[in-house]
Amino acid sequence: MSVTPAAPLTIEDAERLVATARRTAEDAGVTVSITVLDAGGHLLAFRRDDRAVLISGETSTRKAYTALQLDTATADLVEAVQPGGLFHTLPTALDKPLLFIAGGLPVHRGGRLIGAIGVGGGMPEQDHGFATAAVQALV
Template structure:
């Protein structure tokens, strides 16, 4: 039996800083411009709460919610959003496809530093592959881990 003195009551939860979130948005803007894309970009903290957001002038308005949901999905499950297409085809996981924020479309990545998820990144405005490429370029440019 544990006593209050030895019972752990919390765990440390590293989370992305505002400065790093802003730098990611800058890196995404640069990568999107190289691809000729107008995008929305969302950065969440490790709990899936919006930390930073930007939408270029000509990005479709639907891209706002899609980018936020991609970042939320990536942070909450700590896997890229493009893998969800395969997951929701599995009958045991299929009901998750109906979750209002789950986004099974490429362009969302967990933001990982030294093996720890510290947030989520979501890009929307191009094709799923273009969004993935922009997200990967931005994460790589800032030295974050890039999961498969």
Template sequence: MRRITLDQANQIIVAAFAKGAELNLKPLSVAVLDAGGHLLAFQRQDGASTLRAAIATGKAAGALALGISSRRIGEMAAERPSFIASLGPISPHGIVPAAGGVIVAGDDGAPIGAVGITGDTSDNDELCALAGIAAAGLTPQN
């Protein structure tokens, strides 16, 4: 598979919201990007704050930009804070160094897009991203 379809992006969002409801999480916002970092789909649940679109997109876009999950970017930020801080202004969608941004891998392991979720704890955001990716029949990058 070479790309995430709009149908798959919507499946990711529906499943991520379902996982959030199952875990009784705060209102979530989900962004799904293609491999080029372009927004395919976005939704925010009722009650989600207004900056959540940018945060979710920043988690996904940062993961794609650096080729690693936003969780790993957060770990890098602890080790090299000046470096990670310098990337935000040069990244079109910013870079959010917190778990919740997961790269989606194609059949050959190459990135075909990314999912970014925000709204609850970063760990819970990531759980919902992984649930959404799995529900759409896709694979997260290792």
């Protein structure tokens, strides 16, 4: 029995993710940065609104990276890194750009991980919502 590989995340997919997240954030009156990574963690697309806080570029990238590496929404990991949590020491144990704040989501196709999106600049719950809207529009 052979398994058909999932099509990789394309630049067109990445641009659609960015456009949807941006439009959703604009509709909410929030300026954001958006990062899309492929399955290997390579940058496919990045956009920072002119008025978005500068650090949002870094946070969006780290959120995408974290979601990709752990194949989990960053919103679902916030509690796990608190004292006593399953991953409490993970942020300091690895020399990786992990960020456990809502706004990062893995992107799947055909049940396979093909990339991730990270949104930064709004409140964590807002960033999560903008990323979720983008992923839902892709499938």
